Amino acid sequence: MVVLTADQVRAWDRFTIQHEPISSINLMERAAKCCTEWLCTNLPSSQSSYYIFCGKGNNGADGLAIARMLYEVDRQVDVFILEFGSSGTAEFQQNLQRLHPLPVGIHYIQTGSGFPIVPPGVIIIDALLGTGTTRPVEGEMRALIELINASPNPTISIDMPSGLFADQSTIPFSSVRAAFTLTFQCLKPAQLLAENAAAIGDLQVMDIGLLPRYLNQVQPEYELTGKTLSQSIIRPRNNFSHKGEFGHALLLAGSFGKMGAAVLAARACLRCGPGLLSCFVPEKGISIMQMAVPEAMVVRSTNSDHEKTNANDEHLGGDLPPLHQYQTIGCGPGIGTNPATVQLFKELIANFRKPMVLDADALNILSQNQDLFPSLPPFSILTPHPKEFERLAGKSANETERINKARELAKKHQLIFVLKGHHSLIAMPGGSAYFNMSGNASMAKGGSGDVLTGMLTGLLCRGYTPEQAALLGVHLHGLAGEFASADLGMESVLAGDISDHIAKAFIYLTS
Numbered sequence: 001m002v003v004l005t006a007d008q009v010r011a012w013d014r015f016t017i018q019h020e021p022i023s024s025i026n027l028m029e030r031a032a033k034c035c036t037e038w039l040c041t042n043l044p045s046s047q048s049s050y051y052i053f054c055g056k057g058n059n060g061a062d063g064l065a066i067a068r069m070l071y072e073v074d075r076q077v078d079v080f081i082l083e084f085g086s087s088g089t090a091e092f093q094q095n096l097q098r099l100h101p102l103p104v105g106i107h108y109i110q111t112g113s114g115f116p117i118v119p120p121g122v123i124i125i126d127a128l129l130g131t132g133t134t135r136p137v138e139g140e141m142r143a144l145i146e147l148i149n150a151s152p153n154p155t156i157s158i159d160m161p162s163g164l165f166a167d168q169s170t171i172p173f174s175s176v177r178a179a180f181t182l183t184f185q186c187l188k189p190a191q192l193l194a195e196n197a198a199a200i201g202d203l204q205v206m207d208i209g210l211l212p213r214y215l216n217q218v219q220p221e222y223e224l225t226g227k228t229l230s231q232s233i234i235r236p237r238n239n240f241s242h243k244g245e246f247g248h249a250l251l252l253a254g255s256f257g258k259m260g261a262a263v264l265a266a267r268a269c270l271r272c273g274p275g276l277l278s279c280f281v282p283e284k285g286i287s288i289m290q291m292a293v294p295e296a297m298v299v300r301s302t303n304s305d306h307e308k309t310n311a312n313d314e315h316l317g318g319d320l321p322p323l324h325q326y327q328t329i330g331c332g333p334g335i336g337t338n339p340a341t342v343q344l345f346k347e348l349i350a351n352f353r354k355p356m357v358l359d360a361d362a363l364n365i366l367s368q369n370q371d372l373f374p375s376l377p378p379f380s381i382l383t384p385h386p387k388e389f390e391r392l393a394g395k396s397a398n399e400t401e402r403i404n405k406a407r408e409l410a411k412k413h414q415l416i417f418v419l420k421g422h423h424s425l426i427a428m429p430g431g432s433a434y435f436n437m438s439g440n441a442s443m444a445k446g447g448s449g450d451v452l453t454g455m456l457t458g459l460l461c462r463g464y465t466p467e468q469a470a471l472l473g474v475h476l477h478g479l480a481g482e483f484a485s486a487d488l489g490m491e492s493v494l495a496g497d498i499s500d501h502i503a504k505a506f507i508y509l510t511s
């Protein structure tokens with residue numbers, strides 16, 4: 001699966017029309033057939049009446065072709081065409097001519113007063129605007145979209161919910177809110193944004209047979225993680241290897257009351273194959289870590305005596321252990337932002353020059369000390385959730401702006417940003433960006449991020465490059481969540497369960 005912009009999809013249509021070859025109208029027939037078959041297969045046959053709302057571009061032309069095909073399989077169909085001045089595309093006109101001889105109601109709507117009332121049980125097909133949306137909807141188009149949204153009837157959008165830009169955020173403007181969106185051939189960037197989830201509903205990708213070889217000549221703006229990519233990254237463990245070959249990781253994590261974050265990160269790290277793991281935790285957390293994660297070693301904080309107070313027992317501070325022995329370091333889960341911890345973080349940045357993983361309070365410390373950005377070791381992986389990213393990079397009006405900021409920061413400082421979310425976005429120092437396609441809502445719980453930090457640390461330590469670790473780690477993390485929810489249900493998965501299912505995710509990718 002690929003994700004392409006509206007322009008790229010248009011070019012793919014043209015490429016297929018030229019090289020298959022196939023006429024534009026016949027390609028549209030293929031698209032409409034896919035949609036009709038989906039509707040007939042997936043909607044109960046008792047729901048057999050349709051109101052199809054059409055614009056006058058090719059999305060509307062799809063709607064007209066679907067109307068004809070639904071009529072041919074004995075569905076009751078009424079078509080409503082929103083007049084907005086133009087005569088419509090050639091395909092629109094052709095499909096209208098094909099519809100005219102059939103006993104399908106064709107209604108032209110021009111003003112709010114002419115809008116129909118949709119009877120109960122009738123399915124709404126939204127074919128007003130597709131990938132050709134160029135501006136926020138207003139006037140009659142907006143009023144019609146509001147009418148569709150106000151109706152309790154299920155709405156199925158063709159290609160895009162009308163009003164939604166295909167390539168970028170649309171908020172604060174309005175769009176159709178669909179129960180299902182039947183999109184053609186590939187994903188469009190806007191379909192991966194969490195803020196559009198309510199508009200898109202359940203997204204279904206229809207294979208309309210566009211020629212795959214077009215993809216050899218296109219540079220997607222976004223790429224997707226997935227099984228094939230992860231399989232190309234995973235390296236087997238050599239039979240003759242010993243623990244020394246898989247590196248030694250250091251985790252800086254935990255404070256009083258937040259040792260759980262440290263434990264979760266440590267366990268997840270160990271599940272990703274490092275040879276050794278040491279955890280640098282506050283004095284009061286040592287026995288917790290030793291008991292909860294016997295496979296990890298603990299490094300004692302060496303606070304000098306004059307600094308040592310009870311408070312210093314409760315959070316990280318003092319002197320760092322010698323850092324040269326570690327392949328990588330993960331820093332942040334549960335560490336808090338105590339001044340001693342801030343000082344420790346500054347020393348860490350000044351003294352460790354290999355890529356590391358920064359999350360949670362390490363990111364909050366960074367937000368308050370933005371001058372540290374240029375000093376971060378290149379290719380370090382930063383894993384902010386939306387609020388942490390806002391603290392780092394300021395408020396964003398919408399998700400596209402947030403993603404663009406992450407991509408710019410990644411390039412400017414040669415860092416990898418993982419913007420955590422439903423489809424986490426991975427922004428690479430070289431400019432490329434990936435949406436992650438694994439995971440589900442069972443993971444939307446405290447501690448999931450600590451697990452990811454541990455996993456990324458483990459993979460970096462194990463010898464994967466930072467880009468490989470980010471791509472594999474984020475995908476594996478989502479897969480582990482999927483396996484956990486398959487075993488335990490969506491509500492009951494705990495962050496530790498994600499960790500406990502990393503093994504299944506590895507086995508799935510390697511078998």
Ligand SMILES: NC(=O)C1=CN([C@@H]2O[C@H](COP(=O)(O)OP(=O)(O)OC[C@H]3O[C@@H](n4cnc5c(N)ncnc54)[C@H](OP(=O)(O)O)[C@@H]3O)[C@@H](O)[C@H]2O)[C@@H](O)CC1
Pocket residue numbers: 013024025027028031032055056057058059060062084086089128129130131132133134135136137138141158159160184
């Ligand atoms: N063979 C093919 O080509 C295939 C094409 N396919 C289908 O084509 C769709 C793309 O078609 P498209 O490019 O004609 O664009 P579409 O989304 O119908 O809208 C364009 C019209 O809307 C108008 N308009 C724009 N914004 C507006 C606004 N805010 N408010 C009001 N009006 C607005 C714009 O007018 P204008 O900007 O000129 O004023 C123009 O009239 C694609 O999504 C897929 O469904 C598939 O069947 C596969 C094969």
Ligand SMILES: [K+]
Pocket residue numbers: 059126127128129130157158159160161162
């Ligand atoms: K549409």
